[in-house]
Amino acid sequence: KTEIYKEMDKNGWLSKGEIGWFNGGKLYDAFNEDARKLYWDYIRDGLMKYGVDALWMDATEPERVFTDDREATESEIIKWGPTSLGSRSRYLNAYSLVTCEGVYEGWRNDIKNKRVFILTRSSFAGQQKTASATWSGDIYSTWEVMHSQIAAGLNFSLSGLPYWTFDIGGFLIDDAPYGLFDGFNGDYGELYTRWFEFGTFLPIFRSHGDHRPREPWQFGKPGDPYYDAILKYMNIRYRLMPYIYSWAWKVTSENATLLRALPMDFTEDKKTWNINDEFLFGNDFLVAPVTTPVIQDLTRAGSVSTRTVYLPKGADWTNIWTGEVVKGGREITVKAEIDMLPLFLRAGAIVPMGPYIQYATDKPDDTLEIRIVTGADGQFTLYEDENDNYNYEQGIFTTINFKWENATRKLTIGERKGQFPGMLEKRVFRIVLIENGKVKGFQPVDKPDRQILYDGKTIQINF
Structure with a gap:
């Protein structure tokens, strides 16, 4: 038995029954404040002091007997005995909340210069306050499951939990109902590529799974359709980092969410109420994942050549491609060819794009491309800070507001507000107007409509 087991057991903080398939392991009582503190102490001293940046806290349901049988599961729960709050049957659903809460509070108290990040398999109302992102668990690698993930994520966001994701490509390949997939060159290559495109426009972008590796080079080489599509969307994600990070600030400061069901922004359009296969990424991107193969015979690869999309009433939409x-x-x-996820930008959208990078802080954002979709007024606030501490809670960050007035074709870049150590005093904004079909895709534009040297003072530009 481990030292933490012995100490938990001595204090009476372990479940009476064992966890069904963990070889004698027991569940600690996360509803007990002292047990939570001890749990964190072992994490801090056994992991964090060695430089761990984030925690992947799996099985926070918590894991029970390995069965899909409800009666067997309930029987196992009863064997565990009560929690410190009372009946385990009554309080168990909140387990993920309290165990993440204990880690969050310990981290905030003991580690001052690093933001908490927890990836966890389960969630509960209010868990967003613990810096937890949730993924949808060990899902099958099938087209039907990928389709169901759209509604799952949207309902999660509508519940007030803003950071949700999934295992791109599904977790269980060999156990999928269709049986074994034909390696990476056939049906799974198509499924994984479409799933990767979908995942590009989620709050958390991650690939993970069992049985098979998932690196891009497993799906071909440069010039192969799956490989090229995966690389393309990886670059898109990184180009959108200024947009995504600014929206993350809106999540923190305005209770916003990046992953948005259509009725959140188009409530008056009743046709959006029951759409379960499209969503908004921020206020500006309409995303319509492709969730069917070209041929239902899963021994063959291909791509869906078309996709039906509903565009909400009350805005004009520009097809990005x-x-x-x-x-x-x-x-x-x-x-909707294999590298063309149906994507639209709303008129009035202002989207900052950065350079091609290998990781989030690879290069300074000293040159940003600011894309403006003409046809309606628009506004966007660019947010920046030190990237990894809690100084922003003390107001140590900057914001720059961009405002587009469509009738007069005037862009106002507002005065920079705030400051933080290491911020860029001067930078270049390359302004690109999206109109008349002249800008397509996400490639950097060679010749912007205007190039502005910005030093923090208000600038007005007429087009």
């Missing part, structure tokens, strides 16, 4: 502008309130059919 073609530049075509479509008035909202209608359903259209668009191309």
Whole structure:
């Protein structure tokens, strides 16, 4: 038995029964404040002091007997005995909340210069306050499961939990109902690529799974369709880091969410109420994942050539790949080749894009491309800080507001507000207007409409 087991057991903080398939392991009572503190102490001294940046806290349901049988599961729960709060059957669903809460509070108290980040398999109301992101668990690698993830994530966000994700490609490949997949060159290559594209537009972007490796080079080489598509969307994600990080600030400061069901922004459009296969990423991107293969025979690879998309009423939408502008309130059919996830930008959107990078802080954002979709007024606040501490809670950060007035075709870049150590005093903004089909995709634009040297003072630009 481990030292933490012995200490928990001595204090009476372990479940009476064992966890069904963990070889004698027992569950600690996370509802007991002292037990939570001891749990954190072992994490701090056994992991954090050696430089661990984040924690992957799996099985916070918590894990029980390995069965899909409800009666067997309930029987196992009864064997564990009560929690310090009372009946385990009554309080068990909140286990993930209290165990993450204990880690969060310990981390905040003992480690001052590093933000808490917890990845966990389960969640409960209020768990967002513990710096926890939740993924959807050990899901099957099938097209049907990928489709169901859209509604799952949207309902999660609607519950007030803003950071949700999944295992790109599914977790269980060999155990999927279809049986064994045909390696990486056939059906799984197509499924993984489509799933990767979908995952690019989630709050947390991650690939993970059992049985098979998932690195991009497992799906081909440069020039191969799956490899090229995966690399393309990886670059898109990193180019969008200024947009995503600014939205993360809105999550913190305004209780916003990045992953948005259509009715959140288009409540008056009743046609959006029951759409379960599209969503908004921020206020600006409409995302319509492709969740069916070209041929249902899963021994063959291919790509869906078209996808039907509903564009909400009350906005004009620009197809990112073609530049075509479509008035909202209608359903259209668009191309959806293997590297073309159907994506639209709302008129008035202002999207900051950074350079191609290998990791989040690879290069300074001294040159940003600011894309503006004309056709409506728009506003965006660019947020920046030191990236990894809690000084922002003391107001140590900066914001720059961008405002587009469509009628007069005027862009106002506001005065920089705030400051933080290491901030860029001067930088270049490359302004790109998206109109008339002249800008397509996410590649950096060679010739922007304007190039501005910004030093923190208000600038007005007329086009």
